[in-house]
Structure formats: structure tokens, C-alpha cells
Amino acid sequence: MNILVIGNEVNRVETAQKFGVQHMYDFAESISEAKPGLRWAGVIFDFVSAATPDALIAYEQISVPVFLDTTFTSLSAIVKAAGLRKMLFGFCGLPTFVNRELLEVCIANTSDEIVLKEWSVAVDTKYSLVKDQVGFITPRIICMIINEAYFTVEEGTATREDIDLAMKLGTNYPFGPFEWAAKIGMQNVVRILDTAHRSSGDERYQACNLLRAEATV
Numbered sequence: 001m002n003i004l005v006i007g008n009e010v011n012r013v014e015t016a017q018k019f020g021v022q023h024m025y026d027f028a029e030s031i032s033e034a035k036p037g038l039r040w041a042g043v044i045f046d047f048v049s050a051a052t053p054d055a056l057i058a059y060e061q062i063s064v065p066v067f068l069d070t071t072f073t074s075l076s077a078i079v080k081a082a083g084l085r086k087m088l089f090g091f092c093g094l095p096t097f098v099n100r101e102l103l104e105v106c107i108a109n110t111s112d113e114i115v116l117k118e119w120s121v122a123v124d125t126k127y128s129l130v131k132d133q134v135g136f137i138t139p140r141i142i143c144m145i146i147n148e149a150y151f152t153v154e155e156g157t158a159t160r161e162d163i164d165l166a167m168k169l170g171t172n173y174p175f176g177p178f179e180w181a182a183k184i185g186m187q188n189v190v191r192i193l194d195t196a197h198r199s200s201g202d203e204r205y206q207a208c209n210l211l212r213a214e215a216t217v
Contacts, residue, residue, distance in 0.1 A: 001123060002026065006034050007047030007069075010095055015045050018099040019123055031058045038062050043119060047093040053081040060084065065119050069093030070106065071139065071188075072195060075132045079108040087115050092136045095183050096175070106132040134199055135192045142180060143192045149177035150208035186215040 002024045005012045012027045026041065028034035031049050035058055038044070047069045049055050056078070059066050063086075068078065070090035079088055090106040091098070105127045107113055113129065120127050130137050149163050158166075164176020173180075181189050190207050197205035 001042035002040055003123075004028070004034060004037060004041035004044045005047070006031060006044065006049065007093070011045070011047040011093060011098075014095065014098045018103075019125065023123070031055045034058075043067070043123070045091075045093075045098075050078055053078050056082040056084055056088075059086055059088075063087075065089060065115055067091050067105070070132075071136070072134055072191060074134070075106050076108045087112055089116060090132060092139050094139060094188055095185070096180065097136075097139055100138075101126060103127045104130050104136045104138060106130055106136070108132065134195045139184075139192060140196055140205075142177075142184075143189045143196075144204060146177040146181045146184075146189050147193055147205075147208050147211060150211040154208060154210045181211075186211065190215040 003015065003019060004026045005015045006028050008029065012025065016025055026034075026037050028037070029048075031046070032055075038058065039062065041062070041064055043064055044059075044066045046066060050068045050070050050073055065087045067089045068075065069092065070078065071092045071094055075088065075090035088108060089112065092104060097104075103125060105116060107116065107129065116127065116129070135143070145167075149160075149167075152158055152163060153160055160178045164178050167173055167176040175183065190212055193205045193207045196202070197207075
């Protein structure tokens with residue numbers, strides 16, 4: 001299958017790692033740059049256009065699944081703003097959350113799940129259908145763990161190195177919380193926490209002052 005990736009080099013590399021060398025890949029940094037190749041794509045992973053719904057009109061003339069990075073917004077809101085009824089799916093495009101065994105996906109229309117199932121078979125990947133909400137599920141959990149790790153360091157209970165080591169040994173996670181924060185980007189971690197806090201009112205998402213300070217450096 002020809003997979004079109006719209007985003008940056010990190011996005012391209014992780015998508016290729018996720019789906020493997022048996023597929024062909026095209027790459028563009030924006031929808032406008034990708035337009036000539038849209039007709040050849042079998043599926044599109046768009047990491048950048050959710051912030052500009054008007055640009056999504058370019059997808060009106062194609063009939064392949066389009067996955068939008070909706071980490072910080074609602075897929076339903078994008079579909080409504082863009083006025084599209086196309087096969088649009090939401091996913092988390094932050095680093096480390098694409099190349100996983102289970103891809104978290106949200107849909108705006110229940111009928112689109114049929115297409116999602118067919119696509120998952122075609123690319124031999126597993127997915128988990130989750131609620132259309134900011135931060136999805138796993139990214140929210142990981143960001144809460146990172147936040148708690150920062151509180152622990154702020155209190156002087158343990159060092160960053162000890163926390164990272166304990167997390168990897170104790171939970172078999174691929175990274176410790178501070179390693180994970182560096183890969184995701186601390187600004188992205190704070191953004192997920194802040195958005196989740198605003199939407200839910202849950203104080204567990206209140207970002208640690210130390211984390212917030214380091215994210216602004």
C-alpha cells in the first residue's frame with residue numbers, strides 16, 4: 001500500500017517503522033505540497049492539518065482513509081468545522097505513540113468503523129477504538145505518570161535517574177517518565193495535561209510547577 005505521510009521527518013520515520021518496509025511511502029510537509037500525490041495514496045497520515053480545518057477541503061475529492069493527528073482537539077469538531085463527511089479518523093501523532101502494537105483511533109461517524117476494520121487488515125495492524133477526546137487514553141496516562149514523577153523530584157523523594165530506572169524495571173515500560181517526557185516534548189506533555197484539566201476539571205491533570213517551568217525553557 002502507498003502510505004502518504006504529511007508532517008515532519010520524525011513523523012515519517014515513526015510511521016515507516018510502524019507499518020514496515022512492505023509498504024511504499026510518500027512524504028510532504030503540508031497538504032498543499034501533498035496535493036499532486038493525493039490520488040496515488042492508499043491511506044494518509046496527516047500530522048499537521050488538524051489545526052487548520054479549512055485546508056482539509058483538499059480531501060473532498062479522494063476516497064481513501066485519512067488519519068488526522070487530533071491529540072489536542074476533537075475529531076468531531078474538525079469534521080463539523082471543515083464540513084466534510086469523508087473517512088476521517090483521529091489518532092495521536094506525538095512521538096512514541098504511533099509505532100506501538102495497538103494504535104488508538106477515534107471516529108466521528110460510527111459507520112466509518114467498517115472502513116477502519118478493512119484498513120487494519122490491509123496493513124496488518126491492530127487498533128483500539130477510543131472516545132473522541134483530547135489526549136486519547138494512553139498519552140493521558142503517560143503524561144499523568146510524567147507529572148507525578150516531577151512532583152516526586154520536586155519533593156526530593158527520589159532522583160530522576162532512580163525514577164526512570166524504577167519505572168522501566170518495575171513496569172517493563174520502554175522508557176522512564178523523564179526519558180518519555182524528553183521524547184514526547186515537555187511542552188506537549190504540559191499541553192495535554194492543561195487541555196485535559198480544562199475539559200474534565202480533574203485535579204489529577206494539574207501540571208507540576210517544575211514540569212511547567214522546564215517546558216517553558
